[in-house]
Amino acid sequence: MTESAARHTPGTPCWESLMVHGMAATQKFYGALFGWEFLPGPQQLGPYVRALLDGHEVAGIGHLPADRHLPIAWTPYLATDDAHATAEMIRHCGGTVAVGPLDAGEAGRLAIASDPAGAVFGIWQAAAHAGAAVKGVPGTPVWNELVTRDTASVGKFYQHLFGYEEEAVVSADFDYLTLHLDGRPVAGVHGVGNALPRDLGAHWMTYFEVEDTDDTVQRVVELGGHVLRPARDGGHGRMATVADPEGAAFTVVRSAR
Known part of the structure; x- marks a missing residue:
């Protein structure tokens, strides 16, 4: 069943993002696998593209600099109405905020965090960009x-x-x-x-x-x-x-x- 994007209840996974060293090769892989096409996205954290399926945004892929030896992994972003308040709550509950909160242009605000066990996730406060436009x-x-x-x-x-x-x-x-x-x-x-x-x-x-x-x-x-x-x-x-x-x-x- 197709589910169109709207305002997401806080806590709902609303976006998936992948940071990689080789953006061109990664786009080729997922384009061939899922039929995705790509358009430029916010560049606040470096080169970034949004993946589209039949014209609908479904995920994002960004560039990880060669000197950043971080795990290559898909990261879910959980919706929030207030990225700053959620980041403070993450710290209060024993998690870690590694990036942000920061503005992603007119799209919204984001932070990247990890829970007390070390699992990495993002939080997304939507503005112009609500998240994935279609799922299912x-x-x-x-x-x-x-x-x-x-x-x-x-x-x-x-x-x-x-x-x-x-x-x-x-x-x-x-x-x-x-x-x-x-x-x-x-x-x-x-x-x-x-x-x-x-x-x-x-x-x-x-x-x-x-x-x-x-x-x-x-x-x-x-x-x-x-x-x-x-x-x-x-x-x-x-x-x-x-x-x-x-x-x-x-x-x-x-x-x-």
Whole structure:
């Protein structure tokens, strides 16, 4: 189902952004994979483009300078009505604000932060740019999931920030929270214990809707990416976790229909 952009309730993932060393090669990869086209975006943090699908903005890609050896990863931005107040709350609750808040031209205000477990996320106070203009169709972000050691402590951090209602999966071997706003699920928190990758640590995972999971995985490999977790069937559809040529991990899913 297509969902058009409007004002996002604070705490809702509203934008996905990727910082890479090779912007041209990255645009070529995602353009071929998802059919994205690109237009220039705000340049406050350096060269940046917005990815469009059928003329609708869906994500952003920016340039990471060669001397900045940061993890290459998709980063979700959570909506806020007041970036300054949210940044202060992040610090108060034990998180870290690494960048901002700062103005992104007429588009809005942003900050980049990490939760107490180290997972990086952004906050976005919209002005001219509300965020993703369409979602829920192939080639667009459809879900965000925090992968962390356990849900108990970090779940409270996000709940304090945005007032999420939490729905826990009660199981002896599965630690999962679904975060709800306005009565609907907006993100998940998956506690994986000692299975948390040492080289990655706690992180947010972006899910992209695709028409055919297996075909998309094959295309990822053909375009120079690689498979992190092969295609499998789950409760929400058929999914696989892959990485682009610079190593940014993401999950592709054909939602159960």
